[in-house]
Amino acid sequence: MARKLPRKDVVIVGLGWTGSILAHELTDAGLDVVAIERGPWRDTATDFNVAYAPDELRYAVRKDLFLQPAQEAMTMRNNVTQTALPMRDYGSFLPGTGVGGAGTHWNGHTWRFFPSDFTLKTHLTERYGADRLSELQIQDWGVSYDELESAFDRFEYLAGISGKAGNLNGTIQPGGNPFEGPRKREYPLPAMQMTYAPTLFAEAARSRGLHPFPTPSANLSKAYVNPLGIAMGQCTACGFCERFGCANYSKSSAHTTVLPVLMRKSNFEARTECEVLKINLAPDGKTATGVTYIDVNGETFEQPADIVLLNAYGLHNVRLMLLSGIGKPYDPATGEGVVGRNYCYQTNASAQVFFEGKSMNPFIAAGALGQTVDDYNGDAFDHGALNFVGGAGINCIPTNGRPIQYRPVPPGTPRWGSAWKKATRQYYNNTLTFSSQGSSYATRGNYLDLDPTYKDRFGRPLLRVTFDFPDNDIRMSNWVSDRMQEIATALGGKQAVVGKQQKGWNSVPYQSTHNTGGAIMGTDPRTSAVNRHLQSWDVPNVFAIGASAFPQNAGKNPTGPVGALAFWAADSIRNHYLKNPGKLVEA
């Protein structure tokens, strides 16, 4: 029997990026807020200790900071004709856990999606006709870039993003991304100093008539004090970013930008090592009464609250909604239902150029230190004569030279023995890598639901991921790979190897922790789980905030839009919901 705790105004599930931002905003509004986090407390001084943080085996290979499959796994299959089996170890993507969430061990690429991404269905239909979208389930977000501009700005200034604006109030700026939407002001910090490989890449791209620019980065180019008064340090380019906590206070995360202020507020409390089992509903099923959680000692508690915010990783937001009976589960056979709908991912390919006699020094690196070309991303280029929609950013962002996982050799090299040794030594410092990060567009058959067979340690069904790369996205990615080949040729070098994405999403090799959709936002309750304010259509005192709300994914990292949606939802709650609790949009 769950022990019933005193009521709170707001209960937040998950204390990562969005949970911290919502907690900060709503405590500022005077609300009494508790955050329930299933992982441990973590902070820089204790857990990302400079003396032992640069440990590739522990953090990158054994994945010490990540969600462990023993705690919660997921099952996967490529399509409904297959039987899903558990991913017994996470590989293709790596969900986070603990205070800070996946924002602890990210690389720090911090984007705004293009304005056309937010009205994608309308935009593409107008430009290319509805037939072009026939195999896809693309939707508009229900919120525009212009409406989100100030939310993007607030997230970028909170996090001290380093970059160069490409469009200030409609005027294209030299050195920035000419394809981005208009921003009201510059980035809070200048772009990072470039290492050698991205410098070569930018020269080659420019020689092809492309427009390279410094990737917007949450690795700080300079010391910074953010609007909350929290100080951060300059990035030291140590090359231990993704999969690691930053020991240097120079990678933005909840720890380095929000928590030092949030934790001092008397109307905020965090409970760690406590896992929410379900959102409790009133008998009518239309009002949440709070959550039930179990602590690390196995004791269950009921936490009543007036507002429930789902701020877990997107996939976990979806699972909690399915487990709690919030919203109608999506059925790919009929295309009806909303929870689990429009699960999307990322469509990537990589390129390697092998040189002789260089000192690339791949270990001098940071997670987001590099150059991007957006000429072939989203709808920045005319698709009129092409057989796909969408696109990819092309990124030269050498994040690390950590040798258990980074040992590039040309194809055909043996995997062991003397010949392997010779090639490994020759190419470790002589390889330039770059990659495409492509859009992932929704189809009827890619979705999330509860697995019928496999259970977690509490006996609850695991989330089942049914996904393969849509044909449209394969055509897009392969076309972009041809453009990468042109850049690779311009780079020179002895040999260039450009990969091409294929059907058959494989859950084993790491690809991207950019899982989107499943509880998407929109304007129609028949095709979206939450409205444009991230509010559940069915249970209006529940908001689901995160990449779970993306109707489809763009060729960019999702954290920037996730941070913007956090501020957008916080504004909706503060300015609208609190004044008049109930549905913010009538269906």
Place this chain on the structure above:
Amino acid sequence: MPSLSPSRRQFLSSTGMLLLIASAPGARAAEHSGSLPWKPFAALPPTTLPGGRWYVFSPEEARTVEAIVDRLIPADELSIGGREAGCAGFIDRQLAGSYGSSERLYTQGPFAAGLPTQGYQGSAAPTRRYREGLDALNKHTRANFGGKAFFDLGAAEQDQVLKDFETGKVDYKPAAGFFNLVLQNTMEGFFADPIYGGNKDMAGWKFIGFPGARYDYRDYITAHNQPFPLPPLSIAGRPEWKTGDK
């Protein structure tokens, strides 16, 4: 909410699981408010085991693994070999920890064969995979090379046997999977920080030119195309920094 209440049986097993998963020794549910929680000596340094003994491998298993790692990474003019670098001891100590038992992974049934895109679906954790794989390797060489164990073969014969395992040509169904496991762990041992028992004197890092656990490259970011001038550094420092026993 009867459908979601853990049964008593699930509860008992899950409590054990929870204790294993808890992130730090003595970790427990905690309420934090009023300030950033911080207390001295709460950090969790890396878990290592002292060398000089075998924790998991029998003497024959240890000799076999030492012979394998020395063919995967042979000694030559570029570096010492896998055996001298400590790769076998590294693997033994990894198996003695949570890695060997797959304690952090999803190990609940039912078990099914699965597709390549679904990853490893066996019920055996790494320690058992080594036990069975090493046994199969020595049975194979004893049957085909005049009764000799793998470690008693010549280098060329050892290479051929390893290739047969790599390509799945031998009469042992998980041969290729076992080979990949050993190859992965051997590379981990050669390139992980020496605190875990391999990469002796940072030999793997010197071999490719990785500076190790350094934390500040700011002076070198714009030194484009110039060799990095400093030697590698371990989490435990450098050998010449130490005055006492290693």
